[in-house]
Amino acid sequence: MFRKFRRIMAGEKQESFKILMFPWLAHGHIIPYLQLSKNLIATHDNFTIYLCSTAVNLHHLSKHATASLQLVELHMPSPPELPPHLHTTKNLSSHLIPTLIKAFQESTPSFTQTLQTLTPDLIIFDIFQPWAPKIASSMGIPSVYFSTSGASSISYYHHIYTYATGAGFPFPALSLPESHIARMKNRGPLIIKDADDDFAFGIYRISTDFVLVKSCRCVEEKYVDYLSTLCKKRIVCTGPLIASDADEDDMFEKSEIMEWLNKKEVGSTIYISFGSECFLSKEQIGEIAKGLLLNKDVNFLWVVRFPFEERERRIEEEMPVGFLEAVGERGLVVTGWAAQRRILGHPSVGGFMSHCGRSSVTESLYFGVPVVAAAMNVEQPLNAQWMVELGAGVEVEREGGVGVYLGEEIGRAIEKVMVVEKEGLRNRASRLSEVMREKEGEEVREVACGLLDICVKNKKI
Structure with missing residues (x-):
């Protein structure tokens, strides 16, 4: 893969590709998406990346905007209890999270308009918006899921989803009491727009070619491989994505x-x-x-x-x-x-x-x-x-x-x-x-190569 990437990078003139980053409205999601954007731009000159979020989040990101990294506002409804300055999970009381999720799901007209205006070659989407890749697919745009959770915890939860129990998880260092697992199941389904019955694990299925995970293979290799087995998708680690400013x-x-x-x-x-x-x-x-x-x-x-x-x-x-x-x-x-x-x-x-x-x-x-x-x-x-x-x-x-x-x-x-x-x-x-530091650049190059392959392949269709 890396030899192929070097050949692409060494080419005379490469076509430019547009990627739309679409994270959930939490600080812990937006910052990894932002840093992944920066790393991709630093690795490959021909990526132009657009990061889409609400105005209150973009306000804090404005200093990061460049010609290659542009910010796009997502317009959301503002019910009385959720004015625009609360269109983020940062410092938001927990009782307002369901309201935020609902308002976020009602932003599909704005997101659709963004896709129509930008016509990106690829979108990278987050867990709470399975509707986003479905809208993109209707326009012939491929989508890749980027999970900001680590492979260890995701693989454990995917094991529970697959086998209905934590028993049999192959790595005994990780476990939750069955009573805790039962409480999770009894909380009732999270109402997510356009989610399939197997949310949040069906989201892996709709990711094009592979899934990105905020992880480092050098410290989570066994969990990365087990997650890949469970979800039947190749898992590509993004590296640590440590923010820089x-x-x-x-x-x-x-x-x-x-x-x-x-x-x-x-x-x-x-x-x-x-x-x-x-x-x-x-x-x-x-x-x-x-x-x-x-x-x-x-x-x-x-x-x-x-x-x-x-x-x-x-x-x-x-x-x-x-x-x-x-x-x-x-x-x-x-x-x-x-x-x-x-x-x-x-x-x-x-x-x-x-x-x-x-x-x-x-x-x-x-x-x-x-x-x-x-x-x-x-x-x-x-x-x-x-x-x-x-x-x-x-x-x-x-x-x-x-x-x-x-x-x-x-x-x-x-x-x-x-x-x-x-x-x-x-x-x-x-x-x-x-x-982790030694492998950081290698992981970024693998992500860039994989995304570039998807963009090139989709252009030829």
């Missing part, structure tokens, strides 16, 4: 966080963040604070986020009485945005307490930082187990796998990562980081 880096270098981190010793600090869409209860915040008080020699940087409608909450009122005074200079608590990539790459950071969203665990591996895993929902418990299997993480114990993480268990897991097992965990995380 020079302007953001320059700004962050002068921030309070970087100034504070620069004063800390190498590997002495644990970074705590639960992503942009996971909001902690006051009780859970209190338990994390207890765990930090149990590790008096560990510095910590803690990013706390609140839903949009609660953005005026003051962090001093959320923390246990006397906590901020007790930790003094060894702790920094901030609200809102923080440049996670820059923080994880800072030499003073030696651990990462995370909800184990896919982007977060990928970034932790890429920067060689072991994880204190406090998974919350969906595939996150499986991501946590995968990090333990890799030898790059420690799970916080939680009775029955539900409820609040208790301070004593949080403290114990922090101590393992930052003190007791730090050398082994950090060495293993560093080795994984090295191999």
Whole structure:
């Protein structure tokens, strides 16, 4: 495949191809789609890529627009409870997610108009819009599904779909209690427009030639191969897709966080963040604070986020009485945005307490930082187990796998990562980081080659 790709790249003049990226409206989906776009453009001069999303999301992406990467607005209905500034999952309360999904599904006229105007050669679509490739197919446009979840968790869930149980999954490091699986089945179907009865696994079937997965074969090879067997499609790994932003880096270098981190010793600090869409209860915040008080020699940087409608909450009122005074200079608590990539790459950071969203665990591996895993929902418990299997993480114990993480268990897991097992965990995380970086370019080239083949083949039809 790579020899063929080099021949194409070495050709005299190649035809230009247009790709339309169409991610779900979540930050954790949009950023991988954006970074994949950038990587493809950097690898192949003849791709022009259009990224389609709502205005509120595009506003934050505007600085990334170029002649080769253009932003296209998706127009969505705005019911009273979901005005345009909430057309994103970022900082959106969970009770509004179904409303957002419904409004998103009602955006098909806008999406259809975009296809008619741009006439792309290919679309790359996300899990919540099976209607998008069906509209594209009616216009003779091929579509490729890009999953932003990792191969390990997807293969486990596909196994459950295929065999109606988690039993028999060939890799025992990953498992969920049958009671948990039963609860998943009893939640009722998610109403997704134009989805087949086997959503979300039938979506693999409608992907042209192969499926893209945000993964690195070097760390998930057995799961990639098993997923391919289950879905009967070739799986192509995109690589880690670590976001890059020079302007953001320059700004962050002068921030309070970087100034504070620069004063800390190498590997002495644990970074705590639960992503942009996971909001902690006051009780859970209190338990994390207890765990930090149990590790008096560990510095910590803690990013706390609140839903949009609660953005005026003051962090001093959320923390246990006397906590901020007790930790003094060894702790920094901030609200809102923080440049996670820059923080994880800072030499003073030696651990990462995370909800184990896919982007977060990928970034932790890429920067060689072991994880204190406090998974919350969906595939996150499986991501946590995968990090333990890799030898790059420690799970916080939680009775029955539900409820609040208790301070004593949080403290114990922090101590393992930052003190007791730090050398082994950090060495293993560093080795994984090295191999991921080594294979990164190769994976991007394979993706570019595969997409180019689809575009060329479709032109000849």
